[in-house]
Amino acid sequence: MNAETLEAEPTVEAPVADDGVISDLYNDPFPIYRRLRETAPVHWVPAIGRYLVVGFSAIHTIDHDPETFTANEEGSLMIRAMGHSMLRKDDPEHAEERKALGSVLKPKAIKTVWNEVFQCNYERYLKDFIAEAEPDTVDGQKVLRADFHTGFAEPYAAENLREIIGFKNATWQDIRRWSQDMINATGNYADDPEIWDLGKKAFDEVDDAIDEVIPSLDENTLLAHMISAGMPIHSVRANIKMTIGGGFNEPRDAMGTTLWALLERPDQLAQVRQTGAKGWERAFDESVRWVAPIGMYSRQTTKETVLEGIRLPAGAKLGVNVGAANRDPAQFENPEEFDINREQKPHLGFGAGTHYCAGAWVARAQVARVGLPQIDAQLPGLARDPEREPRAGGWVFRGMLSVPVTWQCN
Ligand code: HEM
Structure with a gap:
């Protein structure tokens, strides 16, 4: 069904979500999503001035009807923060x-160029991860302990992206800082001047780095393809x-969530190990459904419309909450469970349309083909650290903040 066909049906106003909803989402959004979904697929949330869309089929409609639901949001903070x-x-x-x-992010380039880059980065950051781990004894067994999130997933994902873009004049730490500071500016609804300042600094540094590297780009990179396709420089920058x-953030977060979910579920981990490449890809995909790294993105109505029986005025700003929709029981059986054996149905973790x-x-290549299977194979007895708690956070972006693990010393 699309928005047009629904116009003939009886319509109601969106229920209003109480102000507490937003502040409670950071720690664990899923019980709140469940409560919202049980009442209606769309809610008006005064605290963020948006309609929060939490139902799977409502989001499917939005993503396939860009004439009614534009991505070109008026007053977009993302445009202010990133161009x-x-x-x-x-x-x-x-x-x-x-x-x-062009072909930079497609399977052929992954096979001929990026797999080797990911492999090199894997080896380099695994070495650092092991070298920086803390020796200890757990239950009489000599182990090494470390935080997989900060010690491996973060440098590995940032370095891979740095090389794909073509920033040979930046470090992985630059990528991490630029990413975080621009993301913070994109979500700066409170108009905090300090957040804008940091965002602007990252914005300017990225522009300078682009200008500096353009004369010496490697041909396989994103920057080289954009420039040779004739994309105007302001669009290249944005x-x-x-x-x-x-x-x-997204591959980093998907990597942490997948590893944690499997370490918590030894049966599924054993199955993945037995199945090999396909098993790791299945686990990665289920983790992106279960905890969508991009939990929400925005759209805006271009005209008054009706979505799943709920009236939306023209110009309504929407929070398309794929983190909630990916656990909609109307689409997935036992949606709150991480289950690699569930019936495979499309989810919204990578968006749609x-x-x-x-x-x-x-x-998928860096996480499920290179990173996770090898780390699991190379660190004997990889397990949750029984003495340290994992942490996850966020809802617009969500992922693990800390994934404490141990493995056996040789
Ligand atoms: C697990 C990892 C990832 C997840 C979950 C993810 C998720 C998403 C989602 C949900 C969207 C659509 C947002 C919207 O419609 O507003 C999107 C778009 C996009 N993503 Fe990813 N992403 C991931 C990794 C990556 C990587 C590694 C790259 C680049 C190297 C990338 C590049 C892009 C680009 C360029 C778009 C814009 C597409 C367009 O507008 O046509 N993503 N991603």
Whole structure:
């Protein structure tokens, strides 16, 4: 069903979510999502001035009807923080910019170029991870302990993205800082001047780094493809910033969530080990459904419309909450469970429709083909650290904040 066909049905106003909803989402959004979904697929949330869309089929409608639900949001904080990228444009402008990415993020380039880069980065950061681990004794057994999130997932994902973009003049720590500071500015609804200052600094540094590297680009990189496709420089700048914001945290977070989910479920981990590559890919995909690293993105109505029986005024700002929709029982059986054996159905963790993630293949390759299977094979007895608690946080972006693990000393 699309928004048009629903117009003939009886309509109601969206229920209003209480103000506490937003402040409680950070720690554990899932019980709140469940409560919201049980009442209605769309809620008005005064605290953020948006309609929060939590139902799977409502989001499916939105993502496939860009004429009614534009990505080009008025007053978008993302445009202010990063410039006007393809993510905030509709077709045909969006399609033209997306085409300029060329083959860089596609399976052939992964096979011929990026797998080797990921492998090198894996080896380099695994070495650092092991060298920086703390020796200890747990239950009489000599172990090494470390935080997988900060010690491996973070440098590995940032370094992979740095190389894909073509920033040979930056470090992985630059990517991490730029990404976080621009993401914070994108979510700066409270208009905190300090957050804007840091965001602006990252914005300017990225522009300078682009200018500096353009004369000596390697041909396989995103920057080289955008420039040779004739993309105007202001669009190159905006799309690179959006990719820094969207191509680092997400593989890092999916890697941490997948590993943690499997360490907590030894039966599924054993099954993955037995199945090999396919098993790791299945676990990665289930983790992106279970805890969507990008939990919410925005859209805006271009006209008054009715979505799943709920009236939306023209110009309504929407929070498309895929983190909630990915646990909608109308789409998935036992949706709160991490289950690699569930019936495979499309989820929304990579978005849907014209803005479907351009980096999904790259993410899957670095996490499920290179990073996780090898780390699991190379660290004997890899397990949860029984003495340290894992931490997860966030809802607009969500992932593990700390994944404490141990493995046996040789
Ligand atoms: C697990 C990892 C990832 C997840 C869960 C993810 C998720 C998403 C989602 C939900 C969207 C759509 C947002 C919207 O419609 O507003 C998106 C778009 C996009 N992603 Fe990813 N992403 C991941 C990794 C990556 C990587 C590694 C890259 C680049 C190297 C990347 C590049 C992009 C780009 C360029 C777009 C914009 C596509 C367009 O507008 O047509 N992503 N991603």
